[in-house]
Amino acid sequence: MSHSRDLSRGAAAVGSATTDTVHGHQGLLLEEPLLFEIDNPGAIGVDLPDPGDFTPRLGGVARQGEIGLPSVSEPEVVRHFTRLSQKNYAIDMGTYPLGSCTMKHNPRLNEKMVRLPGFANAHPMQPDSTVQGAFELIDGVAHWLKELTGMPAIAMSPAAGAHGELCGVMAIRAALDDREGGPTTRRRILVPDSAHGTNPATAAVCGFSVDAIPSDARGRVDVKAFADKLDDDVAGIMITNPNTCGLFEPDMIEIAELIHDAGGYFYCDGANFNAIVGRVRPGDLGIDCMHINLHKTFSTPHGGGGPGAGPVVLSDALAPFAPVPWVVHGEDGFSLVEHADDAGDAKPFGRLKGFHGQMGMFVRAYAYMLSHGRDGLRQVANDAVLNANYVVSCLSDVMTPAFDGPCMHECLFDDRFLKDTGVSTLDFAKAMLDEGYHPMTMYFPLVVHGAMLIEPTETESKRGLDEFIAVMRALVDRARAGDSDAFVAAPTMTPRRRLDETAAARQPILRWSPEVPTAEAAE
Numbered sequence: 001m002s003h004s005r006d007l008s009r010g011a012a013a014v015g016s017a018t019t020d021t022v023h024g025h026q027g028l029l030l031e032e033p034l035l036f037e038i039d040n041p042g043a044i045g046v047d048l049p050d051p052g053d054f055t056p057r058l059g060g061v062a063r064q065g066e067i068g069l070p071s072v073s074e075p076e077v078v079r080h081f082t083r084l085s086q087k088n089y090a091i092d093m094g095t096y097p098l099g100s101c102t103m104k105h106n107p108r109l110n111e112k113m114v115r116l117p118g119f120a121n122a123h124p125m126q127p128d129s130t131v132q133g134a135f136e137l138i139d140g141v142a143h144w145l146k147e148l149t150g151m152p153a154i155a156m157s158p159a160a161g162a163h164g165e166l167c168g169v170m171a172i173r174a175a176l177d178d179r180e181g182g183p184t185t186r187r188r189i190l191v192p193d194s195a196h197g198t199n200p201a202t203a204a205v206c207g208f209s210v211d212a213i214p215s216d217a218r219g220r221v222d223v224k225a226f227a228d229k230l231d232d233d234v235a236g237i238m239i240t241n242p243n244t245c246g247l248f249e250p251d252m253i254e255i256a257e258l259i260h261d262a263g264g265y266f267y268c269d270g271a272n273f274n275a276i277v278g279r280v281r282p283g284d285l286g287i288d289c290m291h292i293n294l295h296k297t298f299s300t301p302h303g304g305g306g307p308g309a310g311p312v313v314l315s316d317a318l319a320p321f322a323p324v325p326w327v328v329h330g331e332d333g334f335s336l337v338e339h340a341d342d343a344g345d346a347k348p349f350g351r352l353k354g355f356h357g358q359m360g361m362f363v364r365a366y367a368y369m370l371s372h373g374r375d376g377l378r379q380v381a382n383d384a385v386l387n388a389n390y391v392v393s394c395l396s397d398v399m400t401p402a403f404d405g406p407c408m409h410e411c412l413f414d415d416r417f418l419k420d421t422g423v424s425t426l427d428f429a430k431a432m433l434d435e436g437y438h439p440m441t442m443y444f445p446l447v448v449h450g451a452m453l454i455e456p457t458e459t460e461s462k463r464g465l466d467e468f469i470a471v472m473r474a475l476v477d478r479a480r481a482g483d484s485d486a487f488v489a490a491p492t493m494t495p496r497r498r499l500d501e502t503a504a505a506r507q508p509i510l511r512w513s514p515e516v517p518t519a520e521a522a523e
């Protein structure tokens with residue numbers, strides 16, 4: 001079976017493409033085959049001398065057959081990767097209103113700092129004495145994160161938000177095991193029904209059962225329903241604040257007291273910290289741990305632009321169980337505690353990652369913190385919230401906000417405004433593509449029907465927001481005017497149209513196999 005792609009443009013389309021061209025190129029948007037499909041045997045870009053006779057030292061593992069890599073010339077390689085890079089929508093190209101993901105501008109100053117040779121060329125296995133500056137920087141980021149959250153301890157190594165959740169819940173489990181002198185009998189973690197999918201997934205991966213707390217009519221945690229669930233088998237609660245409906249959870253202190261009285265711990269999902277940074281210290285609300293997505297709040301690139309980083313701040317109760325390694329500052333300068341044996345009274349639950357964390361992201365985040373300062377970070381939160389409220393107030397007469405009142409850094413609509421139009425949330429999002437907009441987050445959180453979650457972030461200008469709002473209003477008008485056919489057919493101007501995303505996720509084709517010549521195939 002050949003997995004080379006069918007370049008006829010109708011293949012993955014709903015309806016027919018508006019314009020069929022000879023090659024499948026449209027305008028200056030070029031179709032790009034796989035490197036294997038443009039393979040031109042012998043077209044290599046380097047001229048190496050014949051090695052002559054030599055005895056390979058690879059023993060039995062020397063390659064026997066052809067290497068099987070495609071041969072392409074240098075200009076073909078350059079064009080191939082340049083074309084691919086242009087297919088990747090990016091924050092540098094336009095508005096990226098993906099709710100929950102915080103797609104904000106990645107300041108160029110951060111990029112300049114991270115390319116300083118002392119950071120860019122450092123190797124994680126260098127002797128400690130040669131990377132004192134790098135340790136000092138990790139310590140500096142740790143200090144800022146502890147200050148901003150009002151928490152006494154931090155684990156820097158987790159590589160993403162979800163990895164930070166794993167770190168926090170493993171620390172909770174280690175603390176419970178320690179308290180009970182053996183595997184904890186507390187097996188249940190409470191998670192609101194509006195939570196990001198990583199929260200219940202993390203709890204389950206750590207061996208807990210997940211018990212959903214309903215949201216109340218205001219889109220917040222129903223405190224009464226939560227209190228009714230408390231029992232001596234509850235290990236903890238995971239709450240996102242501001243929550244995934246873009247709303248502040250006002251009952252944090254009460255929830256913290258209730259969970260602590262019941263013997264459990266309070267995990268806060270800090271992915272939305274950009275809405276409150278510099279204004280609220282989650283530590284003051286009684287939490288025990290919280291991950292911080294440096295790639296959201298602190299502007300480091302993500303979504304194809306780079307790896308995440310998810311440091312976790314910890315309360316005094318959980319701090320002893322933090323994973324190795326961590327940076328310490330002694331008489332001889334900075335060093336790393338790498339092993340439980342060197343950890344003094346601490347009881348680290350283990351190690352989550354090779355080395356010390358995402359160094360490149362620490363440098364970028366530190367540049368962001370220092371360039372904004374304390375007042376600037378507070379301004380980030382103010383402007384993120386202002387922009388989201390501007391969007392909701394300019395759209396609430398034509399779209400239907402899921403909850404009344406102001407929002408935090410993102411605004412949430414349901415699909416009531418599309419009732420009887422024949423247009424779904426998905427169709428609406430696809431129509432946005434033809435208008436040159438990356439869609440907002442759709443169908444999340446699950447508690448809102450046909451959800452559309454829009455996060456403009458503070459880096460979008462008023463002009464950019466006004467254009468976005470104008471497009472949204474025009475699309476609503478068109479849907480209301482009965483133009484559902486155009487929505488159902490959208491997008492018509494993208495290189496690919498409606499893909500079977502479920503099949504792509506469930507049965508990904510990750511391997512190219514050469515086309516079998518017909519005669520051979522017939523045998």
Ligand SMILES: *Cc1c(COP(=O)(O)O)cnc(C)c1O
Pocket residue numbers: 100101160161162163196198240244269271272293308310
């Ligand atoms: C982004 C996000 C996460 C997961 O973070 P990653 O860095 O993508 O692993 C968890 N919770 C919420 C609310 C998020 O928005």
